[in-house]
Amino acid sequence: MKAIRAHEWCGPRDLVVDEIDQPQPGDGQILVRVNAAGLNFPDLLIITGKYQFKPALPFSPGFEIAGTVEKLGPGVSKFREGQPVIAQVPAGGFAEYAIAEEAYAHTLPDSMSDEEAAAFPLVYQTSYFGLVYRGALEKGETVLVHSAAGGVGLAAVQIARALGAGKIIGTVGSDDKLAVVRDNGADVALNYQTEDFVEVVKRETSGRGADVIYDPVGGEIGERSTKCIAFEGRLVIIGFTSGKFSNFVSNHILVKNYSVVGVHWGSYRHNKPAQIEQGWNELIELYQTGMLKPVIGGRYHMENVADAMEFLASRKAVGKVVLHW
Ligand SMILES: NC(=O)c1ccc[n+]([C@@H]2O[C@H](COP(=O)([O-])OP(=O)(O)OC[C@H]3O[C@@H](n4cnc5c(N)ncnc54)[C@H](OP(=O)(O)O)[C@@H]3O)[C@@H](O)[C@H]2O)c1
Numbered sequence: 001m002k003a004i005r006a007h008e009w010c011g012p013r014d015l016v017v018d019e020i021d022q023p024q025p026g027d028g029q030i031l032v033r034v035n036a037a038g039l040n041f042p043d044l045l046i047i048t049g050k051y052q053f054k055p056a057l058p059f060s061p062g063f064e065i066a067g068t069v070e071k072l073g074p075g076v077s078k079f080r081e082g083q084p085v086i087a088q089v090p091a092g093g094f095a096e097y098a099i100a101e102e103a104y105a106h107t108l109p110d111s112m113s114d115e116e117a118a119a120f121p122l123v124y125q126t127s128y129f130g131l132v133y134r135g136a137l138e139k140g141e142t143v144l145v146h147s148a149a150g151g152v153g154l155a156a157v158q159i160a161r162a163l164g165a166g167k168i169i170g171t172v173g174s175d176d177k178l179a180v181v182r183d184n185g186a187d188v189a190l191n192y193q194t195e196d197f198v199e200v201v202k203r204e205t206s207g208r209g210a211d212v213i214y215d216p217v218g219g220e221i222g223e224r225s226t227k228c229i230a231f232e233g234r235l236v237i238i239g240f241t242s243g244k245f246s247n248f249v250s251n252h253i254l255v256k257n258y259s260v261v262g263v264h265w266g267s268y269r270h271n272k273p274a275q276i277e278q279g280w281n282e283l284i285e286l287y288q289t290g291m292l293k294p295v296i297g298g299r300y301h302m303e304n305v306a307d308a309m310e311f312l313a314s315r316k317a318v319g320k321v322v323l324h325w
Contacts, residue, residue, distance in 0.1 A: 003095035004305050007058045009049030012309035018058070023092075023099050025073030032085060032100050036118035037093040038064040039300075039308050039321040040151060041216075041241055046091065052264070055091045062093020062323075065100070066108065066117035076102050084108040086117040088125075090266075094305060096325060103273065109284060119294035119320035122265070124283050125276070126238065127156035130214055130263045131163070133275065135236045139164035141211035142230065144201055146170075146192070146221055149177035149318045152238055154184055154295055156214045159283075161185030162291035165212075169204055171197050171221075173315050180295065180318050192221065201228035209233060215246075222246030226258070233258040295319030 005018045025031045043061045045051040069083045079085065079102065086108055087100035108117050130152075131137045143160045147153045148170025160168050161184075170181035171192040181189035190200050201210050209230035215222045218240035225235055226248065235258060237246070248260050268276050286292045297318035300308035308321050 001096040002303075003060045003092075004062075004302060005058045005060050006047045009057075010047055012044070012047070012306035012313075015047065015061075015305060017303050022097050025071055025076075025099055027074050028076060028102050029073040029099050030069050030076055030079055030085070030087075030102055030105060031071040031073075032065055032067045032087055032098050032105070033070045034065045034093065034096060034098055034325065035067040035114040036065070036322055036324040037062045037302070038118040038120075038122060039305075039312055039323055040064070040122055041239065041312065043094075044309055044313055053090070053266070060092045060095045060098075062089065062091065062095070062098070064088050064118060064121045065093040065098055066114040067098075070097060073102075078102050079105065079107075084114075086112075086121060088121045094302060094323060104269070104276075106280065106284075109288060111288070115296055115299070115322050115324070116294045118322050118324075119296055120283075120287070123151040123155040123320065124159065124292060124294075125279055126152050126263060126265045127159050127214070128279050128283055129265050129268065129275075130236045130238055131156060131159055131212060133279075134261045134263050135212040135214065135234045137163060137165060137212050140166040142167045142169070142201075142205050142208075144169045144171070144197070144210035144213045144225070144228070145186070146197075146213070146215045146217045146225070147241060148172055148181045148186060148189065150216060150241070151317075151320050152216050153214070154180070154319050155292075157181060157184050157186050158292050159286070160212075162286050167204060169197075169201055169210065177318055184295065198224055198228045205230070212236065214238060216240075217242045218246050219244030220246075223248070226252060226256070229256065229258045231257050235260045237262045296322055298322070299324065301325070
């Protein structure tokens with residue numbers, strides 16, 4: 001089978017299309033024939049060796065796949081061969097076949113295409129965990145979503161709207177992304193490269209600030225967010241697309257009574273697997289009511305993964321970039 005692999009810590013252009021043996025599913029695992037896979041910012045990080053988790057080389061990136069069950073490992077009871085599935089995998093999704101744990105695979109809802117399925121798991125789970133479990137979002141609260149036209153950002157806007165948030169304010173890095181943020185449920189969208197988001201949030205909340213701030217960007221954006229967070233607000237750290245961490249000042253956190261909380265969705269697999277199942281069921285229910293709808297901003301053949309990765313890194317992508325065979 002074909003597999004896109006990194007043989008060393010490298011950039012997108014150094015990935016190789018290898019011909020390798022099909023993997024065999026072990027206990028509790030399924031072999032999935034991959035039709036489509038979602039591309040995520042962490043795929044850009046994992047190939048350079050800058051991600052939290054470093055797989056053994058050589059490896060295939062790819063955290064989420066949609067396809068059909070090709071083969072069942074011993075003890076698998078939830079699936080049958082030929083069934084359409086969505087699965088989250090620790091790596092290995094950018095290949096013709098991938099191994100998934102039965103526990104992290106789900107049957108595809110009837111109305112969901114392979115493309116939507118590949119675009120769904122990671123960004124919606126991360127945003128749901130960020131807003132609901134870590135951000136403790138309540139109905140009617142104001143939410144500020146940074147990089148709101150991106151993968152996790154657009155999912156966060158849709159989820160906040162679906163869960164009854166009050167005002168939703170989204171920031172983006174260029175004017176051409178403003179409309180998609182509004183179309184997906186934000187009341188206010190602004191370009192944080194040309195407008196001061198702190199002033200906009202203060203104006204939109206009569207000086208009160210945002211109750212939940214969702215930050216996939218980090219660096220100065222995270223730091224400045226503390227200037228427009230409400231009393232008892234929650235600043236949710238999702239990631240660092242800026243390439244920089246934020247430094248938060250502890251006495252400011254104390255004086256303004258806010259919390260800074262992190263989300264690493266992957267850690268829930270080991271620490272609270274039941275919560276993943278609960279989050280998944282709630283998300284699928286929202287998808288089926290039509291309140292969540294993945295936005296596909298780029299489609300690439302799997303062998304053109306370098307083009308897809310460069311597109312994501314260029315800051316031009318909107319929503320999710322999907323790879324297919
Ligand atoms: N914590 C978790 O469990 C978890 C899970 C999944 C993803 N993440 C993190 O969430 C973040 C977003 O992931 P994603 O897959 O949804 O990607 P994404 O948001 O689609 O990432 C691309 C966007 O990032 C923004 N960005 C800001 N500064 C950038 C820079 N210096 N270079 C490139 N892009 C920049 C750009 O949008 P604007 O210019 O419009 O801002 C760009 O379009 C990443 O940091 C990722 O690691 C975390």
